[in-house]
Amino acid sequence: MRLKEAKQYVADKLGVTPFDLSDPVVMTDVRNEYGFGRVHSYAISQPWQANQIEAKFNIARVLDVPINSVEKFKERTAPTGGSR
């Protein structure tokens, strides 16, 4: 997917415009709302908010894009997973 289509796809999924995607003022709130993770220091991200691998679960779900590490996480934490 080329950049113009990719920006439109992400913007549609997030309910913003492509213009908003590079605006830190808008996107800070969007990232917070969806649990996409934020800078995890200086209390910008709070301990009860999703971050790191947790944030990637939310990104995969909201954007409807499979993320390899998330899929592997699910496999390895499933009742039958983890040991091979």
Added chain:
Amino acid sequence: MTNEARVPTRMGDGTFVHLTRSEIRADLVAGSEVAAKRAKVPLLTDDEIDHLLEIYASPLRFIGVDVGDEIVLSCDGTGMKTHATRIQDLQSYEQWMGADLLELCVGDYSLKVVRTILAYEAQYMHDAQLCTIAPLQYGVMPNLGLYSKPDGPCDNWNELLPLGRIPEARAAAEQAVEMAVVDMVNLADSQWEAGADAIDWDTTGASGDPEFLAALRATKIIREKHPDMGVQLGMAGEFVLGMHGQLEWDGVRLAGLWPREQLLLAQKAGATMFGPVVNINTGKSLAWNMARAIALIKPCMEVATIPVHPNAGMGVGGVPMFVHLPSDAVCRAAKSFVELLHVDGL
């Protein structure tokens, strides 16, 4: 003598030079003409030359694209113990520098060096994926030369060629290709299992057409084995050197290919991102170099179905061949690529 005002701009080695607008324009035209003559690409139009002139004759320290026209920045080597552990480096790039893409790698960055530590690198990728958010790929240079003696098992084609032992040199390169393809696929397999989002073949073709062939063959195999794995294929130069001269992929002779034809093969093989490269001529102005780069890469943009991220770093893509990149030069290169070529990223 001229009364025309001079503006500070730079040479390809990074040194300042003061040129008039007329001199900058003449360099832009000359850079375009050199590209057209060598690569048989169209000359830049007058409008494109004028657009570049506004960028390169600007006296501003910083210039940029219009708000909303920002692009994605890909990279190599963000996780390589620059200032802390590799994972902490990745986190710093993500959290403090706002990187769009992260890359784990080892300092040597060569495929053959990594092949003996695949399990360690995969485990490190596994750990890194748990504590980062941005897409995280693993990067290496195919660096086919390391497969030749004395570093590797194959005869050294660079020693055989000057002796006129052409068939033996070609056979040695072909042997190295087979080994590299196996190593590239094994690396991708182990990284995919560890959770990597993508693999990066960086400076592909540095050892000429055999190396480009190895990357194309490996990419095709990886696309079939791991359909969702990203494969970033970045080149080493604007022109595929014919170190072998007879190698083909999908019926196309690889030696002598320019960016457009490189891209067509990369996307046919299954690459998900292509990085064309145009090397810097240190004895020419940045205006000359940028016009040449734009003219050489422009034909890519007309046929690309995957994102195109021209390499814009030390010594490539209109950025000076100097280790501390002057920001005035970097932002001019970036603006040129975005506004004239509408690239997807850099």
